[in-house]
Amino acid sequence: MSLISLTLAQPLKNLLLAAELGLNRNHPLAGWNLLLILYRDSPNSGVPSTLDFLARKYNNDYLDIDNDEAPISDEVLRKVLNVLTEQAGLVEANTRKVRRHTESGKSLIQQTAIYRITSSGIEYLRMMQKVVDAESTVTANTLRINEFCDLVRKLARQPNSAATTQLYNDFANMLAAYEDVMKGMHKLDEDLDELANDLAFNHGGAAAEQLQAMLKQKAVPAYRQLLQQASYIKGLANLRDFAAQVARSQQGSDDLDTANAVGDQAGLLQRFNRTKAYVQRQLKQMALSFTASSQAIDSSLDSIYLLFQTILNAIKLLSQEFEHVRRQTLDIKALTGELDELLQHYSTLKVPDAVPRHAPFDRIDVENMADLLEATTIGPVTYVAQEKVTPVLTAADNPAMAAVTAVTNEGPAALAEFQQLVLRAPQHAVIDHDLELTTLLARDEIVRLFSATGYTHYASFAPFGRAVQRVAALPKSGPIRIHCRGEQYSVFLPHGFEVWFT
Known part of the structure; x- marks a missing residue:
């Protein structure tokens, strides 16, 4: 079984297939596999990393059997290596003399190209795995920001000794912390933009308040701490x-480093100049990120001011949402009072008929005409000219006339019966004996009033529009029978009661 199928995780494999290092469609993983061979297998094999060694190792252990990869030829492998050396700079080729053994056992000395992985190639191997795991590793936290600030202040203190690698290590750690902080702040920037808009549309008042508190208490102080490092x-x-x-x-x-051990002055000088240029380039880029000019902000990849603008916009949006939720809070007590007042006049309310909605014929397929969000998906109104035909009507087309039935309003009769049977005084009614009624409305109002004996708040009871002041039960009166003429059933109350009106 191929070794690559055992060690290469699927997310990393998908990324490498998309990158196609080596620019060969038939062998999309060839560039990555060659870097692995040079990084892991070549130093421990005891065999020079020649083209023959790489081809043999690749075909024996690194073929992608999941995708039925065919063995790679020397010519294709040479083209992939040229891309890695000349274009990508991940592999270095040097011509050296090597000893080769023939099939007869003789030893021959041959001059050929020896390949070795460069520092860029090693970093590429590590970096690609970090890309796959970035969702877990990229994070924003205040402790990492504190570490970055501490390292910046440590480097700014003079003098710095170059006797050991401590200064270089501190600078490298500061750059690593800077990268972590910037990546975390960018992730916070993207998350805030998405979350703040989501809360605004969904009206999440509590969540908006919590997120706003986190930004004000943690994110803004951390940003200010970052901003204080600009001068350093x-x-x-x-x-x-x-x-x-x-x-x-x-x-x-x-x-x-081996050049330092053997005293290779040319190599040391080249390394010194390369590192010096690298430090200057990194410091210039960092200084640009902390410069407030519009030109610096436009040309900087990690402008701290653009990141802070997102935080401010999120706080502003969350504040608006919090105020919106606060304004939308209902006063339940006031609403209950309005409903009680409305119930006292429910019999006199006039509800107009709904005006029918008229839409052109090409709007019939729209599910909800009141949904303004669908307005952008609806095309312009189109009309089709149709010939208007005026029908000729005769007397035979007249509809049949229905008999006119008078609608009787039993309200006055019910009120008169209520006053005659139960009112003892203009503001006092007593129900303490059986009643024989002729109107259903009077019967229903008496039964409804009986339920008021279980309440101390009578705003919802208003028989015939009169507000109730107090209701008292008469338990000694015994059961009360209420019957309406023409009905086959009667209503029985467990006891009588009396009512006082305002």
């Missing part, structure tokens, strides 16, 4: 000898 970073960028000190510190007494 710009000072380091403008310090004439700082980049050279860091480059010299890289070659300190505890350096394990």
Whole structure:
């Protein structure tokens, strides 16, 4: 079984297939596999990393059997290596003399290309795995911001010794912390933009308040702490000898580089100049991120001011949402009072008929005409001219006339019967004996009034529009029978009661 099928995780494999390092469609993982061979297998094999060795190792252990990858030829492998060396700079090729053994056992000395992975190639191997795991590793937290600020202030303190690699290590750690902080702040920027808009549309009052508190109590102070490092970073960028000190510190007494061990002055000088330029470039980029000019903000990849603008916009949006929710809060007590007042006049309310909605014939398929969000999906109104035909009507087309039935309003009769049977005084009614009624409305009002004996708040009871002041039960009266003429059933109350009106 292929070794690559055992060690290469599927998310990383998908990313590498998309990147196609080596620019070969038939062998999309060839570039990655060659880097793995040079990084892991070549140093431990005891065999020079020639083209023959790489081809043999690739075809034996690294073919992608999941996708039926065919063995790679020497010519294709040479083209992939050319891309890695000349275009990507991930592999280095040097011509050396090597000893080869023939099939007869003789030893031959041959001059051929030897391939080795560069520092960029090693970093590429590590970086691609970080890309796959970025959802778990990229995060914004105040402790990492504190570490970055501490390292910046430590580097800004003078003098810095270049005797050991401590200065270089501090600078590298500061850059790593800076990268983590910027990636975390960018992630916070994206998350805030999405979450704040979601809360605004869904009216999440409590969540909006909590997020706003987090931003004000943690995010804004952390940003201000970052902003305070601007003077230190710009000072380091403008310090004439700082980049050279860091480059010299890289070659300190505890350096394990082979050029330092053998005293390769040319190699050490090349390494010094390369590191010095790298430090200057990184400091210039960092200083640009902390510069408030419009030109710097437009040209910087990680402008701290653009990130803070998102935080401010989120706080503003969340504040507006919190105020919206606060204004939408209902006063239940006031609403109950309005409903009680409305119930006292329910019999006199006039509800107009709904006006029918008229839409053109090409709007019939719209599910909800009142939904304004669908307005952008509806095309312009189109009309089709139709010939108007006026029908000729005769007397035979007249509809049949229905008999006119008079609608009787039993309200006055019910009120008169109520006053005659139960009123003892203009403001006092007593129901303490059986009643024989002729109107259903009077019967229903008496039964409804009986339920008021279980309440102390009578705003919802208003027989014939009269507000009730007090209701008292008469338990000694015994059961009360109420019957309406023409009905086959009667209503029995457990006891009588009396009512006082305002």
